[in-house]
Amino acid sequence: MPAANKKKILNDPVYGFITIPSELLFDLVEHPYFQRLRRIKQLGLSEYVYPGALHTRFHHALGAMHLMGQATHTLRSKGHYLTDEECEAAQIAILLHDIGHGPFSHVLECCLLEDVHHERISLLLMHELNQQFDGQLSMAIEMFEGTYERPFFHQLISSQLDMDRMDYLNRDGYYTGVAEGAIGAERIIKMLDLVDDQLVVEAKGTLSVENFLNARRLMYWQVYLHKTSICCESMLIQILRRARFLLRQGETVFASDAFMLFLRESVSLDAFLSSRMYINAFTQLDDYDVWACIKQWALHNDTVLATLCQMLLDRRLFKIVLSTEPFAGELLRELETQLRRTGLADEDLSYFLVEGQATNAAYLPTQDRIAIKLKTGHVIDIADASDLSNIQVLTNIVRRYYVCWAKELKTTSKSISQ
Template sequence: MTSPNKKKILNDPVYGFISIPSDLIFDLVEHPYFQRLRRIKQLGMSEFVYPGALHTRFHHALGAMHLMGQAIQTLRGKGHLINDQECEAAQVAILLHDIGHGPFSHVLEYAILNGVHHESLSLLLMHELDRQFKGALQLAIKMFEGSYHRPFFHQLISSQLDMDRMDYLNRDCFYTGVAEGTIGADRIIKMLDLVDDQLVVEAKGILSIENFLNARRLMYWQVYLHKTSICAESMLLQIIRRARFLISQNKLTSVFPCLKLFLSQDVTLENFQQSPAYLEAFTQLDDYDIWASIKSWSLHDDFILSSLCKMLLDRRLFKIMLSSEPFAGELVEEIEMQLLAKGIPNDELSYFMVEGVATNAAYLPAIDNIVIKRKDNRLVDIADASDLPSIKALTNIVRRYYVCWAKNLSFS
């Protein structure tokens, strides 16, 4: 019996036809761990603002893998030796870079788990897949961790100019319709080069990098940190917080077993490392579990939980105020008085009024920098190579303080 053809071609709405380049990658895509990403939206609650923002981590991972293949093809074309094993490993690493995301991606990252970053879980799942695939992911794991002796592979996977960012900016612009965030990913990739196995950008790509950084800043304020998204995310976080409390009081029983495992205790990375049961339970969680729970909890007799769930289901979102400075105490007290007048007990106000701060920095050279290779082969940081003063300004962390509250809360 002949083996099935695993060199599949997929029709991607952003890039057109993209291919599954190897049998290993095909089998990883088919694995239940990766298929779960179909059920996790890329942008969390952004669909409350942009109705088309329904794409998933599954879409994004495949797109990033496609761009990785293009980047390696570019570097090979410039005379850099990259063997087939390295090429496949780099594509595997970027394909699986988000496999550790939980429901609603970043929104619930620290609400369901206790301080466990999704990249830590991605690495644990990659090790488990490596075990299942009899050591086939060893090189990909080294690249993902940054321990491989050729650092540019890790830079292509995780840096300020990686294939992850290239795809999510392209894809998020496409699905939200925010055309101002469009980047020239194809041109940027064509401008990539290596110096001493470090990733650099040719000088003629400066304008494309400038546009990339400006687009990223715009997308954060207009999409990722949009005020309506902040409201919806705040409500979801308070729902999970209230569910945790009720579970601890044995007053909430209609919870999926896998979700209850994480809401009934503070699960840390150490728990995952010590018991495979946690990792197995985590791979069963997705957005559907949360939405099904919210629908069920909207009928609960706890006023706080049911009110928040009904409001989110019906898109009766919190009111929000933004400021470049922390809010005066008098304003916060006035909002508290409004909620108290509605009959909300003082010790439960925090469920219906949330304060926070949103931060945005498009470029952080202190973490890792984008290096431009001038025509005379000198290497300079993009902030020094660019003629635009705005590029230096993008290195500043901008903060927007917010307070959102249930202005339209009713007891009916």
């Protein structure tokens, strides 16, 4: 039989035709670990705000791989020596950078595992794949970790101007219809250069970088931290919290075997590393596991769980108030009183009244700076290169406090927990 054609061309709605350039990259895309990303939405529950936000981590990873190919091509065209192996490794690293995401992307990162960041799981799965592919991912892993001898590769993968951010801003703006997400990634990539193996942007690209930072700030408030998204995410987190509570009280709660493992146990990174059982279960999990449970739990005899699930299914969402200052105790007590009037027991208040805070910082030069190369050859920070006064403002961390609650809660006259 003829060998399969592994150099595929895909039609991407954001960039047009993109290519999977090597057999190894094709085999990684075909692997079940990566195919799972088809079943994990990029923006969690943002579709409750923007109906078009149905794209997946699979879309995003392929787009980031495409941009990485453009970036390495640009650097080569400017006379920098990059081997074919390095270019392929960089594309592998960015292709797999989100492979450790669980259901609903960032939404459940705080509660499905014990505050284990998805990048730690991505690295763990990359090591697992490296064994399966006989060590062919070793260079990509070094680039992902930042231990490779040429640091600009890690900057292309994970920095304040990386291929990850360039793709998700463009892609999320496209699918949500929020025009402010458009950043001109192609222009920025064409302006990339190297100085002492560090990534820089030519001075001609300063305006494009300014637009990138402004777009990131706007997308956070308009999409990623949209108040309705915060309500949806808060409800989902409380649903899982209640299901876990019931399980640990000995109640029967429906879930797939893989999902049940993480509901019953508090799984730390050490536990994850110590047993293949957790790796096998995690790589079976996706959004569909959670939605199937929510539909089933809406019929559960526990009124708290059933009410939360049915509210989310019907889009009867919590109400929300935002503030630049922490909320006074008087407001919270008033909201608690309102909820009690519906028949809600005191021990159940926390499921229907949630406090929190959201932060947004478009640019943090103390972490890793965006460097601009002047015509003189000198390298300076974008905040110093820009003539826009708001670039300095973008370095400030903006904090919003929120409280959301079930304003339209409808229960029987009995305690909701009975």
